[in-house]
Amino acid sequence: MICHEPGCGGAIEDGYCVVCGTAPAEATMVSEHTASVPDSVPTEDSACAEPGCAGTIVEGYCDECGTAPAARTATSAASSRSTGTARASGRSVRTGRSSSSKASVRGRLGAGMVEVPRLPRIDPTTAIMADPEVAESKRFCGKCEQSVGRGRDGEPGRTEGFCPNCGTRFSFTPKLSRGDLIGGQYEVAGCLAHGGLGWIYLATDRNVSDRWVVLKGLLNSGDIDAMAAAMAEKRFLAEVEHPSIVKIHNFVEHTGPDGIAVGYIVMEYVGGTSLKQILRARRDTDGGYLPPAQAIAYILEMLPALGYLHSLGLAYCDFKPDNVMQTDEQLKLIDLGAVIAMDDQDSNIYGTIGYQAPEIAESGPTVATEIYTVGRTLAVLVMQVPQRDGHFGDLPAPATETLLAKYDSLHRFLLRATDADPEVRFSSMEEMADQLTGVLREVLSADDAVPRPGMSAYFGPPRAVFGAGTHALVTPGAVVAALPVPLVDPGDSGAALLATTVGSTPTELESALEAGLRSVLTKRGESMEIPLRLVRAALEVADPAEAERRLDGLAETLPGDWRLAWYRGQARLLAGDFGAAHTEFDAVYAALPGEPAPKLALAAVAELAGAESATREASRYYDTVWRTDHAFASAAFGLARLRQARGDRQGAVAVLDQVDVASALYTEARIAAVETMLAGRPSTELSEPLLRDAGGRVERLRLDSKHRVAQVRMRVLDAALTWLSAGKAPSVHDPLLGVSLDQDGVRTGLERCYRDLARESDDMWTRFELVDRANAIRPRTTL
Template identity: 75%
Template sequence: MTCTEPGCDGAVEDGYCTVCGTAPAATAPKAAPTSTAPMTAPTSTAPKAAPETTAPKTTAPKTTESPAARTDACAEPGCDGTISGGYCDTCGTAPAAAGTATASARTTGPGTRGSARSVRTGRSTSSKPSARGRLGAGLVDVPRVPRIHPSSAILADPMVAESKRFCGACERPVGRGREGAPGRTEGFCPNCGTRFSFAPKLSAGDLVGGQYEVVGCLAHGGLGWIYLATDRNVGNRWVVLKGLLNSGDLDAMAAAVAEKRFLAEVEHPSIVKIFNFVEHAGPDGVAVGYIVMEFVGGTSLKQILRNRRDTDGGYLPVPQAIAYILEMLPALGHLHSLGLAYCDFKPDNVMQTDEQLKLIDLGAVIAMDDQDSAIYGTIGYQAPEIAATGPTVATEVYSVGRTLAVLIMHIPQEGGHFGALPGPDAEPLLARYDSLYRFLLRATDDDPESRFASMEEVTDQLTGVLREVLSADDGSPRPGMSAYFGPPRAVFGVAAAMKPEAVVAGLPVPLVDASDSGAALLATTAGTTPEELERAFADGLRSVVTGRAESVEIPLRLVRAALDVGDPAQAERRLTELADRLPGDWRLAWYRAQAGLLAGDLAAARAEFEAVYAALPGEPAPKLALAAVAELAGDGPGAARYYDTVWRTDRAFAAAVFGLARVRRGAGDRDGAVAALDQVDRSSSLYTEARVAAVDALLAERAVAELNESVLRDAGRRVDALALDSKRRGAEVRMRVLDAALAWLSGGGAATNHAPLLGVSLDHAGVRAGLERCFRDLARESDDMWARFELVDRANAIRPRTTL
């Protein structure tokens, strides 16, 4: 839609013109902007990293034009301003269309898809708009930040703290006080002689660029002072001017120029909007550049964290912190899609207004292919290799991981900056949420190649971690679709002892990469053994290879076929042939683990499944596989931990609940085993199997001394409630209860309740009669003549004696 304002040729996106910012005359409800609360600007927590290199894209800055004038009362809650020129003269908000409620539209920018040695995504993602007040894939209720009048954010005495004054050239402290005298705000560095100045260059009433009237200082950040101003040309709407902290810092000046050139390209609802770039001569006559940005009212995540710590001494709840990070990942991905790196992601630079989050400081943004400009960032958040590699997606991922860690737990200080992450032994939070720990380990791995390859992958895995965290906190399952695995193929370990072959046959299969040249051929080819598949692929492979990239999905399918027929040696041989083509690919580890499982090498299988878990910490499939291997290896506690995590999070993995019940039963926790099996929903196809297994858990391997009437009647009620489709199965289940009852009675037990048990009285005569009926039912169902004879003999032997 083209803007209807006179003289403007901009396009309307998300309800507003991309050039003049005006909302068109509405024929349908449009969302109104929500930036009306004060800005808590980021403060530099440490000296900026030593300048590195990497040249910004160039583009002309966008300028604003005056919209049609309106003089109505502002409809924003708590605001008594009037609408002039299309915007409120108090809060700066555009009025909502008549008869419509103000809403906030949220979209997701395209993620960057990069290559990685450990993870393949094979698809694109798009986030649905979050429900109002809910972030983190719509799963988390996050406290809303109230809007505050912009003028209340103005600093009464703007000053850069002495502890944050550093030379822009050599990073040495400058402007520090001595012998009781305060430090100088302007001067020269005693180490290298570079001029420094930390005094604001603008005062209230100054007119910048002939358009922006300064109201006061809001805060200071790593690259400059931030001022609140009004835009005289656009209805006196509130804007923010960002200048240089130290005009003698040539790198800082260059960074500001870089912003001028390419930041006008950035259009994303979660990134502060750049309106203009202007220059203004300071008191010394030197022209200083200022970026004109939208006013983003609210509170930074740093301040939200500080308020939390001041209130109860703690950190942000893990779900809330994850929700904040997930909300910002599309914005970072959008920058990456433009070839830009944010470089300074940290709590200081994310602002929450109402239920919306935005990146507010673009001072460190540069092009990833820039080999000349300085790189700015904050020690403790910045990736260690950035000096050598320059900004990359991997360095951005590192900052995301560090930011999440700072929000949720104590990070030890090293030299005044955040140091190494603690481990589960030192941080109980990481011991409680193992998947969160694995996520942080991968995001902040010392090897950039081992980190997540894109913000899309970070989103996928962190969303899975969030589901696990929420389920661990309240016990409610939160299933989600996987971008990497299909559903479980079968439920292993239900009625029989668990075997490796059953585990391999039941585990989920990695999804086929739709972009692979062999994907279409796989979808139309049937076969079970590798030999059958190879014959079916013969003609198709020739056409696939010719003129196109050679398929990797077809060889992987042949590996799976070898595993399905129980041939681990052939699977290993095929995996070895693929190793050079797919170095470090997690699918090779997934199939190699299954080959080790079939070969009886549980240690090797566990190591490979651990590698997949480390690469995909938000996926349930690796945890289910690890649980099965741990159970086969006799590690009950390890198996129980993984089974419990998978089952709590996603009830589609039914093998997990049967495994959890087996492990608990083996540890003597019968009540825990029964409680787990009772969680299987009545609508599940495995409901009956779970109820039968619960009866087994109550009675099997229980000594006579451990039996009592309460246990027997509980088992009886469970069997009575079953709707079994087989008379033989019903007889077998009833026999388990009646056998236990007879043993209890024979051991001296006596019923105090005369109610029947499974339709017979709970005494010797009644229980024997019930068992006789079970044996005769089994005999009638048997196809084996000799088996029938044996069952009839047992029925005659167990029947109660009579005097007739």
């Protein structure tokens, strides 16, 4: 075969040209066999001919298996007749065309953890309003926000007029009609909607291939403030370039029939569905709200866009479900009418009551006011927020909203985001995203019990495990030694010095740091990490008074810093003041609702407190931490202890069985499970299946210590002897731990265990006692 590429003429070998390297067209490769190829290539929208596939041909490819049918048919026919010089298959594999059950990661939001339903792009012409009109209930004065244009005495309200409160002119009638040409370039197709600052129109751009665009005009052409806001948009929005923010193409003016020039912003058309519409559809279908994971995923997708605006010194001001639109698998911020520079002290601030922060009239737009709108939006998406005067009011409490009772970390997140004190809210969109991602992990794990661990930006991993094993005691010292440590700020002037300094007490550390500390303070300024490390050193040597003294000295330097509360909680815990420790750890939880560390600390404090209500709280926190991240093995053992204490042996064993085989605590968890199954059970609660289950677990253990082997085997055999002594007999005569399940066999097994323990003991009197027990338990024989 000869290559038919222009200017070539090389020979085709192994399916490719030896001169230019081109793979020839399928028709060329078929060559003289073309006549024998069946003329049955599937056409567009026809059924795929691939065996076992039920897909449809779309854009030349099967929408299920991804096969290119024309290439497959021609090539398969040719290859069956060729001499073997062509490729054996013409099957092509393409990404993004398969509709198999395995979802694409691109279609997942919320750090790739949530599968959000994809929404098709909406045909622009179907979005045009047939009768553009602003409902009377939504007519408000643009200046004083009082109701205008309302009907009276059975007569409809005026769509144009003057506000009876402040005298400002209002107009709710569209200023553009179908066919109007704006700026000599944009032909109006109709009205799409009306927003806080005016009507929104659909148009085509005659200068750019008739692409669809959106024109946003003023609500009131006579409103000077509204006109100024539009001009502000013209200045600011030219800077905005973000994939999750609607693109501004142009700014044009058009003189209406009244001779007044009106400004219009020209934006890209985002043919999607707003979160408000998605929420409304959900409520119309089953009366509910968005699943928390889906709503959180939406918010997480938009936080980088808001953070980007903040990096430009801009505030969005009007974040709400109406202004976030989903198209296919992408979300975008739309309607930038309220965007304002954060340092703008003169322009009016536009927003929506119920979403806006209460202090914005005095403080102006800030990151804190933006955080507030995000928190309010998330709340509205997931639950019923009471309304007052037509606007959303205060958040409900867990006592009345089951969602908040189920997802405590989500409740804490919403409380911090919408706190009345701006200083309490999250400090940035990045911090908010960090914590909301942690909350999402907990929400998903609570729903399906699948762990979703994640790296923390605030804490290191757990340093140890407290309460592990069958007889381990939970003590304040063990808890403090196991809790994660706050990460050192790498930008701190003392970070490098701390990384190279060792010491076990505050005095030793100060001595080791003394030489380098002068250099650090001279060259880079005062370090905050070094004083905190000295606090931790005091805690590590169980000196809570010294830790408290140093924390008091840092209170003015680091006011409100969550690390002070974290370390003070540990100091109070070591001092035995469980109530005060709980208060400090709870403050850390409120500040960092997505972190597992404060929940683990709260669980340990509640368990140590011992009250019934505290024990329930401990179980809840242990359960949350363990479900989300199996790296926190302390939570597994704690949850198992508390379940066993209330008589739920099955639940305790279930959580111990979840400790991964790769964990260093795997064996301890399996031994603890056996202990939980059998400890303290009377003969009436024992059964043959239970004994054989426990015996099988012990046989599967790999223990290096003969002492541990003897102990755990003895627990099973002792329970078996109790069962047999109650007159029970096995239904199956299989051995249990290598001995027959009868009185003589079990006693012989117990005798061996006691003698093994005696040989392993270093204490003479203990050996004597164990040998006496072996002699007492051995089966009696007759001569």
